Amino acid sequence: MIQKTKIILILLLCLSLILAYVTGCFLNGTDLTQETSEEAGNDTDESGNDINNRLTELKDRIVSSPVVLSHESGEVIYGSGERELIFIKGYADSGNTIEVYINGILEPGIVVVDNNGNFETLNGIIINEGKNTIELVSISPSGKESNPTEFDLYLSVPQKVEYKIFENSDNLKEIIDTYYSTESNPLVYIKGSHLPSSRVSIQVNDKIVGEVVSDDLGVFELDEVVLGPGNNEIAVWGITSDGFTSAPVFSNVIVTTDMGVPYPSNLTGYKQGNANYLSWNSSIDVDFDSYKLVRVEDPCVNPEYPDDDVIVTFNNINASSYIDSDIISGNSYYYTLWTLDKAGRVVSSNVVAIPKPVYSITLNKLTTSSSNTIARREWFYQPYELTNTGNVTIDVQPIMLWLKLEPNPDEEMEISPLWEVHIWDPTGEYYYSNEDIYSTYISDWRNFDGTTETEETTTFSADGLIKTVTVTETTKKTAEGPVNQKRIMTTTTDTTITVTNTSTGVTTVTTASDTDTEIVEPEKIGSVIAGLKPGEKIIIEVKIQNIAAENGEKFIAHFHFAPVDCDGRYYIDEIKSSLDVTVIGSSRN
Secondary structure, three states: OHHHHHHHHHHHHHHHHHHHHHHHHHHOOOOHHHHHHHOOOOOEOOOOOEHHHHHHHHHHHOOOOOEEOOOOOOEEEEOOOOEEEEOOEEEOOOOOEEEEEEOOEEOOOOEEOOOOOEEEOOOOEEEEEEEEEEEEEEEOOOOOEOOOEEEEEEEEOOOOOEEEEEOOOOOOOEOOOEEEEOOOOOEEEEEEEOOOOOEEEEEEOOEEEEEEEOOOOOEEEEEEEEOOOEEEEEEEEEEOOOOOEOOOEEEEEEEEEOOOOOOOOOEEEEEEOOEEEEEEOOOOOOOEEEEEEEEEOOOOOOOOOOOOOEEEEEOOOOOOEEEEOOOOOOOOEEEEEEEEEOOOOEEEOOOEEEOOOOOOEEEEEOOOOOOOEEOOOOEEEEEEEEEEOOOOOEEEEEEEEEEEEEOOOOHHHOOOOOEEEEEEOOOOOEEEEEEEEOOOEEOHHHOOOOEEEEEEEEEEOOOOOEEEEEEEEEEEEEOOOOEOOEEEEEEEEEEEEEEEEOOOOOEEEEEEEEEEEEEEOOEEOOOOEEEEOOOOEEEEEEEEEEOOOOOOOEEEEEEEEEEEOOOOOEOHHHOEEOOOEEEEEOOOO
16 A cells, blocks of 8 residues: 555656746747657657656655654644654655654654564654654765654643652651651651642652642641651652553652750859840760750740740751840840750750849838728728839739738627628729628737637536536737748647536646647638739738728738748748728728
8 A cells, every 4th residue: 555655746746847847948939849740750859869768857856745644734742741752654655764853853763664564663662741842854875865744742741649748647747858757667647739630659768658639729748657767768649530640750868867866055144234045065975966055934835845935946966056135124034955856855954044034022102091990881991002123023912911800809709790891903803801890800920929719619428417618718829020931820729627526526637738839821712813014013902891880999910021922932021011091990880
C-alpha cells in the first residue's frame, strides 16, 4: 500500500513538471505542435536532449517530506513529570535518513528509513511540559533534503503534590532537613494538598506507609508516620480521579536522636537607672537551640515558657546578658531564662526578681460626715484610703483585733443582736460582715491583757442523792511581741468539782489546773481586697449599725489590714490599723 502511494505521488509530480514545461514553451512563443509534427517520432528537444532523461533528472532532485503516523498535530500527551520520552513513527523514501528538530534544536542520532519506507525514533525524544514544535526532515543518500514536516505536541502534567512535614498535628512545628528527636523512631505528621478526591501515596525509604484521599478542597493528612534513625527519603505523589499520576515530590529528613536534657543556667540581675541588667552562664549543650527570656509582673505567677511573655530570644549559644529597658520605674519584675535544645526539651533557670519585691500599704483615716451617735437602725460610716506603696501587685487581708461592747451585756438576756459591722467598698462589695454581735470578742493574737471565761455545770446522780457542780475557768493571755512573726498564747484552765451528798450534807471539793501554750497568728476574717497594683488607691469603709443598743452604750471595732503575697503569706511588719472605731447608741427615734 505504501509503495503504491509513493508511485502515485511520483506520477503526479511528473505531470506537474510537464505542464510547467508546456506552459513555459507557450510563454516563449514555441509551437509545440509544429515542433512535434516536424520531428514526429523523434523524442528530442532543440538541443538534442532526451525528454525522458530530463524528467528522470527532475524526479531525482525531489525528496519527499516524511509522513508521521504515530501522532497528530495538536495532540495532548499526559505525563507524570515535567519531561516525557516519546517515540515517533512514520514513512519516507527508503534509504533516506530523518533529522528531528524539537523547538528548533536538532536532536542527536540518526533515524534510518528501512527498505519498506518505515522509520522510528528508536531511542525516543524528550518533550517538555507545554507546547513542543517538532520538525522532521528527510535526507536522501545524495544529501538532498525534503521540505520539513511540522507538527505540535502538548505535554500536560497533572498538578504536583504539595506537602509539609511536622513534628505532630498539635504544635505544627515544621521539620525542614533535620529532626532532633527524643526518640530513635519518631512519629511525624504530614499534611498537604493536591487535586480534590485524589488518592495520595506516602512512601518512606522505598516503603509505602500510607494512602489517603484528599478532601473536596484537595487537603490530605497522614499522622503517625514512622521515621528511622539517620536519613529518611520521603516521596509523595497523587493519582487524580481521572487516573493521571503526578510526579513524586521528594523530601529528605535526617533523624538525630537527642536524649539529653539541656543544662540550666544560673540567672542573676540588678537594677541600675531605668533598666534591669540580667546575665547568665552560657549553655554547654551540644544540641543547643535557643534561650528564651521570660518576664512577668505578677509576683503570684512563676514565669513559664511558653505560657508567659518571652521578651527576647537568643539563638547564639554564647549570648550571656541582656538589658531590659522596657520597664516602669518602681515596679518589680520577675525573670526566668529558658534553654531549649533542638529536640524541643526546655529547662528553666532560677527566678530573679528585680528589684526586690516590697510589700507595703498605708491606711489613712478620712474625715466622716456622719455622727458616731446613732439611733436604732441607723448607720455609721468610717472611710479609709488604702494605698499600695510597694512595687508589686498585692492582696490586702482584713484581720480581727476586737469587737467590744461597753457595758458587756448578759448574753442570756439578749433576744436579738445589739450591733452589726461590715468592711466594705462603697461601690457595693463587702469584704467582711458580722450581723450577730451579742458580746465582746477579742482575738487570741491581740489578747495581751488576758480574758477569762467561766462555765458552770450541775448534774445529779440517777437516784438524785449526789449533786456535782463543775466550774471551769479558762484564761487566755498572749505574750507581747512577735516570735518568728507569730505570738505565743498561754491558756490556763482551772477546774473545780464540788460533789455533795444531799442526804448527809457531806461535800467534797476537787481542784485541777492545766496550762498550755501555742503559737497564734493574726485572725484573718472575710475575703481579701484583691489585686491592688503598685501605687493604686481605693476607698474602704467600716460600716456599723445600731440594732438594739440603749442610750449611751458603746460599740468599739478595731481591725488590722496586712499585705499578702501570692503564697498567702501576710507581712506582719506591714500591718496597718483602723484604730478604734467607736459608735454610741442613742435613744432618739
